[in-house]
Amino acid sequence: MPYIPTGNLTPLPDEHPCATCPVRPITICRGLDAPTLAGMRSLGTMQRLKPEQSVFHEGDPAKRVFMVTNGSLKLYTLLADGRRQITGFMFPGDFLGVSIDEEYAFTVEALEDTELWWFSREAFDRFISEHPQVERELYRLAAHELAEAQRQMVLLGRKAAAERLASFFLSLLERNERASGVQETNFDLPMSRIDIADYLGLTKETVSRMLAHLRNRGLIRLQAQDRVQILDRIGLRSMAEGESAEVGE
Amino acid sequence: MPYIPTGNLTPLPDEHPCATCPVRPITICRGLDAPTLAGMRSLGTMQRLKPEQSVFHEGDPAKRVFMVTNGSLKLYTLLADGRRQITGFMFPGDFLGVSIDEEYAFTVEALEDTELWWFSREAFDRFISEHPQVERELYRLAAHELAEAQRQMVLLGRKAAAERLASFFLSLLERNERASGVQETNFDLPMSRIDIADYLGLTKETVSRMLAHLRNRGLIRLQAQDRVQILDRIGLRSMAEGESAEVGE
DNA sequence: CGAAATTTTGAGACCCGTCAAGCGGAGTGG
DNA sequence: CCACTCCGCTTGACGGGTCTCAAAATTTCG
CATH class of the missing domain: 1.10.10.10 (Winged helix-like DNA-binding domain superfamily/Winged helix DNA-binding domain)
Known part of the structure; x- marks a missing residue:
């Protein structure tokens, strides 16, 4: 079997529906302002995670939106043979949303004892429509995320x-x-x-x-x-x- | 001089202001609907590019928003020694925006004879406020871009x-x-x-x-x-x- | 058709992946 | 308090995929 340049293979789950799903999840970090956060929190549900516990898996229907208040998490994608790429880490204040109902394109897993808030897509949409400025903020945050992703591409491709x-x-x-x-x-x-x-x-x-x-x-x-x-x-x-x-x- | 795993160095421009600028540009592709596009176009200015001609450079103030109608372009970032990472290509229908006034984090350059429309940040903002649904569309498109960036990270990191x-x-x-x-x-x-x-x-x-x-x-x-x-x-x-x-x- | 540029092919070197052993801190039990 | 185990981290030896350098082949374009 030829060389595959990517050691430390991750054991694959028994079945995982990856492949060609049209993906839409989006990570948004570092920046919703305090009143917005407070408003969101009032609609949400708090959840505590132990290390290695996952929030959702690649392929799960993307029904929820999340916000980290404590601890840290990793986001990763697996290839069919167990190669893994972590596409980001999340820390307190970071936000993980999805734009439309689709499937999550990655798995999110706690690195340590972690506390986060989640709320349903519907509650989130309702909140958005009551706070129109949030839409723009989301766009701004997404742009920031994308700039970070581009820096990471430079790192992975050329450093x-x-x-x-x-x-x-x-x-x-x-x-x-x-x-x-x-x-x-x-x-x-x-x-x-x-x-x-x-x-x-x-x-x-x-x-x-x-x-x-x-x-x-x-x-x-x-x-x-x-x-x-x-x-x-x-x-x-x-x-x-x-x-x-x-x-x- | 030690090995740097990234051949084909690009000649650097005489001076280019890279480094630690807080970046915000965002590429948005494939998806604004027809009326939106038409509306945007009426506010914009058409520009034709020859191969290798650039739309803007890394570090330029991000004052404009662009939409490709013909041809294709590349987006790239340079490291100090000339290593280059292309972070994406743009094709007709693709859209390149920025969320707030900052500097472009990459250079955009035509691959062939290319036609695009640009408009000023102000005109774009005005358009947005007259078309509130566009904000959500932008967010959706950004999410799509980000998903693509994540796939590219898997490619660069693990394939x-x-x-x-x-x-x-x-x-x-x-x-x-x-x-x-x-x-x-x-x-x-x-x-x-x-x-x-x-x-x-x-x-x-x-x-x-x-x-x-x-x-x-x-x-x-x-x-x-x-x-x-x-x-x-x-x-x-x-x-x-x-x-x-x-x-x- | 000839010059320049791009692409392909070849030979050799090297960074990093693979495999394996050694180390050290954390938790457990005596 | 120490021996023991477990598990993650570190270190070493080696090989391989890809980079580097160079030249041939092909395409582009005047």
């Missing part, structure tokens, strides 16, 4: 392994800073090495090696297995953008 | 070279079929091999080799340098999804 990990760390750091509003030097890694690998299009072994590489260059430090400290933000940035290729090994 | 090319061909074929409304077996390739490579995260040489591979397997035929005929759609599909790994060499 070397070390550059991918550096980019990933910077985006986690900056996300934390946007959330807290202050400069940070540390952040948590709620996801496993395999999750990081499946997000960056690598294997867990390569992630581990690149972690060592960044550490040896003095760019980062691991305060714990799942907590990163940035030692040289400038250096990490130039590695992320591929500019440190010149610097002597 | 082998032959699978990428097979997936690409199928998506071009299906796009043609959606546009024409009938089953097709042929389609044009308005983009160069380098463009295909930069879209699929490969090099032009690998694209060429995989082309030969698909041809040798009897899956496709090249009617011309830039026109593909599908000989075995089922086989191409299973190659795209990575299922033909089992089949004998």
